[in-house]
Amino acid sequence: MKILLIGGGGREHALAWKLAQSPRVEKIYCAPGNPGIAALAECVNIDVNDNEALGQFALQHNIGLTVVGPELPLTNGLGDHFAALNLRVFGPARKAAALEGSKAFAKKIMHKYNIPTAASAAFTEADKAIAYIREQGAPIVVKADGLAAGKGVVVAMTVDEAVGAIDMMMRDKAFGNAGNLVVIEEYLEGEEASLLAFTDGYSVAPMVAAQDHKRIFDNDQGPNTGGMGTYAPAPVVTEAVRERVTREVLQPVIDGLRQEGIIYKGCLYAGLMITAQGPKVIEFNARFGDPETQVVLPLLEGDLVDIMEACVDEKLADVSINWKNEAAVCVVLAAGGYPGSYHKGDIVTGLDAAEARGAMVFHAGTGARDGQVVTNGGRVLGVTAIAADIRAAVDKVYRAVPEIEFAGLQYRKDIARRAFNRE
Known part of the structure; x- marks a missing residue:
């Protein structure tokens, strides 16, 4: 089978890495991809928001499955466009992706179907x-x-x-x-976690819970970013909490959307606050998280293509999904100045040395120049390590990270500290 992967960040590199392990995959194309993904797939220079060009490419290259990474193509209706061309796509249609594309729409669904979330009001x-x-x-x-x-x-x-x-x-x-339009919400006290799930519009299969670190500096200081690191499994999401989130959040939102005439197929991401009253939804995303994907997929056993096809075919309940009894930690290496203005084009060194220490290096914001990898974004790389437990994975990843160098490099040194606080 030939696969088309949409996107060019760290999440897509992790997806390409996992998809490439399937014996069913003959070739992966990635639009637009990045230098890391280029080792696993043929990168094609098509804009992720050009539905027409992507559809034509998929038809011409006999693509058996298209996997959509970023949110913008989903909210722009790429799934609908591909469905109209009889192309198979893993990712929700436009109306379903509104769960991420409009926070007001998400709140409306949550309130209507009694899904626990913060009290809120919307204003224009x-x-x-x-x-x-x-x-x-x-x-x-x-x-x-x-x-x-x-x-x-x-x-x-x-x-x-x-x-x-x-x-x-x-x-x-x-x-x-x-x-x-802005949504103003009550402030929730608790600990944040992310629980992603596969869904075919009827069944939901939760993944391993992760915890993202949004603030730029250690001890959760400084402005919010797209995510400076993550780890899984997150101990705050016990088995009991995971079952409760599945029962009170994931299944009801999929069932509620279906009652609205919307079949949601793909990955559903619930951003949660684990409060004293129980888990509450902060936000939904309509795709794999970034950088959560970089720790969740390495813990997945089995064939990701089989699971994705089961979602497309509404047969998820027939598939058995298993997870490794291990832990994964990802540390994001960001450009100096991020999340404000930052420089691009700085040479990146030490990638092989980091991998020699047992880490996986996922490219997020990189480019190529004269045969060298250079910085091309705010979040440049995600360095991931797997080990028997979180403490061992943290030790492993922080042995690998210093091998990598580029001008202005910054990263957090306390990823997974909340897990240690719980020990």
Whole structure:
């Protein structure tokens, strides 16, 4: 079978790495890919948002399955376009992807189907939003309704900070049209976790729970990023919590969407806060998380292609999905200045040396120049290690990370510290 993978980041490199292990895969194409993915797939220079060009490529190259990595192609209707061409695609259609594309839509579904989440209100006028914030007080959470590359959320500890977030999103248009509507939520106390699941629109199969580290600096200091590292399994999600999330969150949202006439097929990502009252949904994503994929997929036993096809064919209940009894940790190496402005084009060295120490290096924001790997994004690489437990995986990954060098390199040195706090 030939596979087309859409995207060019660390998540897609991890997907390519796992898909390439399937004996059923004859060839992988990746649009647009990156230098790391190029070792596993033929990279083709097609924009991820060009539905027409991607569809034509899939038809011309006899693609048996298309796997969509990023959220934007999904919310832009790539799944619908491929379905119209009788092409098989792993990833939800546009209406289903609205679960990520519109926070207001996600809230509406959650409230309608009694899925535990923070109390919230939505606003299209800045003055009314600010009045509501002053009435509610702080801490409070301000979210741009639309897609903002993982940066459209401000957890405001003061009223002034929340008002500043409204000004930034609604008046200054920091995220363009994504901030035309804002959702303001109550602040939830607890520990965050991510639980991804495979789904065919009827059944759900949760993966191993992970915990992302959003802030740029150690001890969760500094501004939010797209994710500075992650580990799995996250001890905060006990087996009892995982079963409860499946029962109270994952299954009800899939069933609720189906009642709305929407069949959701693909990967469903629940961003959770584990509160004293139980798990509550912070957000849904309509695809694999980044960098969660870099720790979840290495723990998956068996053939990812079989699972994805079962989702497409509405036969997920017939597939047995197993997980290794091990742990994985991923540390993101970011460009200096990220998540603000940063330099591109710096030479990256030490990739082979890091892998010689037993790590996997997933390329996130890299490019190639004169036969060398160079930086080409804010989050440049994700260094992942697997071991018997989290502490051993942390030791292993932090032995590998210093082998890699590029100008301005920064990374967190405390990934998985919450897991140790629970020991």
